[in-house]
Amino acid sequence: MTKHTVVVAESQTLFRDMITNFVEDMDEFQVIGTLKNGQEVLDFIDEKEIRPFLVLLDIHMPVLDGLQCAKKLKELYPNIKVVLLSAYDDEESIETVLAVSADGYILKSSGLDEFKDTLRFIIDGKFVAPQKLVQYFSQRLESLLKIERESSLHYIKERFSHNKDLNNRELEIIQLMKKGWTNRMIADQLGISEGTVKNYLSIIYKKLNIKNRVELLQMLSDMTG
Known part of the structure; x- marks a missing residue:
């Protein structure tokens, strides 16, 4: 069996x-380098002119930490798999890991079987992360999809279906306002003047029996609340 080469970078000797x-206990892998920081990883790959299949990086290391090293590795050698090791699973740490395009994220509190399974998933090209991370981004995705859905023209038409006075152009302007667009942005999007947008808004306010943009946005917020 051809073994996948691995570089391990961790500042603490015991860990x-x-x-x-x-890693060495697994038939699938062979450790070819054990290093103390991210800079040593970059120097090792450059000097040895070797491209490991996988680099395991502790996030918190001196000289060059795991996050900085991961970012540099992905820029220089995008095909190298990079997995970060951390003791933290807070939201800020999770988002930072994704920002450097790592292939996986392992908590140091993980069990041995979970650790080994994670590395095997990496071989199959899967992104692997703690359950908390998956749940967190699932919630974020659901929230973003809700915002997108509630900003669609179809959604706006449904919410104002009781008001037959509003025409399609007016509903379109309401939709763009809900997205937080300015009059200038709306004008550019629709290919009309800013003055025309203001005229449409005056008509919309009158039809909805409100006075201004603030009241319209509040009305939209109440509809989705």
Whole structure:
């Protein structure tokens, strides 16, 4: 069996040796480098002119931390798999990991079987992350989809279906206002003048029996609340 080459970077000797032993215990992998920081990883790859299949990086390391190293690795060698190791699973840490395009994220609190399974998933080209991360971004995605849905023209038409006085152009302007667009942005989008947008808004306010943009936005907020 051809083994996948691995570089391990961890500043603490005990953890570095433990991780190395865990990886070496797997038939699929062979550790070719054990290093103390991200800069050593970059130097090792450059000097040895070798491209490991996988680099395991502790996030918190001196000289060059795991996040900075991961970002540089992905810029220089996009085909190298990069997995970050961390003791933290807070939202800020999770978002930072995704921002550097890592292929996986393993918590140091993970069990040995979970650790090994994660590495095997990486071989199959899957992004692997803790359950908390998956749940967090699932909630974020659901929230973004809700916002997108409630800003669609179809949604606006449904909410104002009781008001037959509003025509399609007026509903379109209401939709763009709900997205937070300015009069100038709306004008550019619709290919009309800013003055024409203001005229449409005056008509919309009159038809809805309100006075201004603030009241319209409040009305839209009440509809989705």
